Amino acid sequence: MINVIWLLFLVVGIVVAMFNGNAQVVTDAAIDYAEVAVELSLGLIGVMTLWLGIMRIAENAGLVKLLGKALKPIMIRLFPEVPEEHPAMGAMVMNMAANIFGLGNAATPLGLKAMKELQEINPHKDTASNAMCTFLAINTSSVTLVTSSVIAYRAAANSANPAEIIGPTIIATTASTIAAVIAVKLLQKLPIFQIKPEKEMES
């Protein structure tokens, strides 16, 4: 699926640009965005390092386990394939907590840590496991209580009440998260999304 979407972005974009007699735009965009991608990745190094360090202290102190225990009933249902005591559970819980409180900077490193742990128990290393897809769907549906950046933008634009959108946003983000969980659980049963049997030999 990602192959088709990626190809469509490229092909449609380039064809439209040429049709508009604007092929130079493609060259500029390709080079600019390649640079932006590297800047974004390198920009992550600092916060990644910081939060993975803090995360390790939390882990060694038993904090992650504690948080994981509290949320165990929900987590086992969402991720039946992941063993209850597995470190992936703790990392996913920490990532979701960071997302809920709008700590964008902290959420990504914790999420990547969770992916790494999930990969450890993934029998097909090049294929996303059910748990990975569920985790990503919840993540991309953005469970957020405080949308601090939106509030900041509204304040900058002289809104009379910049924070009035918090309540409605919580309703909308809750709906999208519920939809994400339902969608991912239904889709994983579809034949086209099954992991091909011959791949199982590779593990």
Next chain:
Amino acid sequence: MFQNIMGAISTYAIPLILLLIPLYGYIKKVKVYEAFTEGAKEGFYTAVRIIPYLVAMLVAIGIFRKSGAMDILNGILRPITNLIGMPSEVLPMALMKPLSGGGASGIMNDLFTTYGPDSLIGRTASIMNGSTETTFYVLAVYFGSVAIKKTRHAVLAGLIADTVGIITAVIVARIMFA
């Protein structure tokens, strides 16, 4: 009241985490400095490992946006958004959000300037921005970090969630502010 609490959380959350976790660790006899640096070592490699995936995704998205293909997609989808009562001005932001957080915020700020942040358009855009994610970016980064190439149903599920977020944002905005 609720807003004050939320504001306090976003201001104090990170300082408190940075204070309490090392402190708790120390009490639990963790060698905090050593544990920190040990965990932190992974940071660099993870960040570098996502570069190819992010370049692939952002270049494709960038070409799609800058070529004008995005505007054509807007035109095609307009009749559908009219059906659900979405202000057509907000549509470009809704389409941009899964592709680029910065792009979506740019469009939102543009809507604020043109229509005001407290207009129905401005409010709908705000709620929408807060309730959807940069799905393609997150997917590229997260799957890229562990070299997953076959993403199965993750994209579709993410886009379904975004769609539901967008539609709910439109409905909630209309009920509360129209």
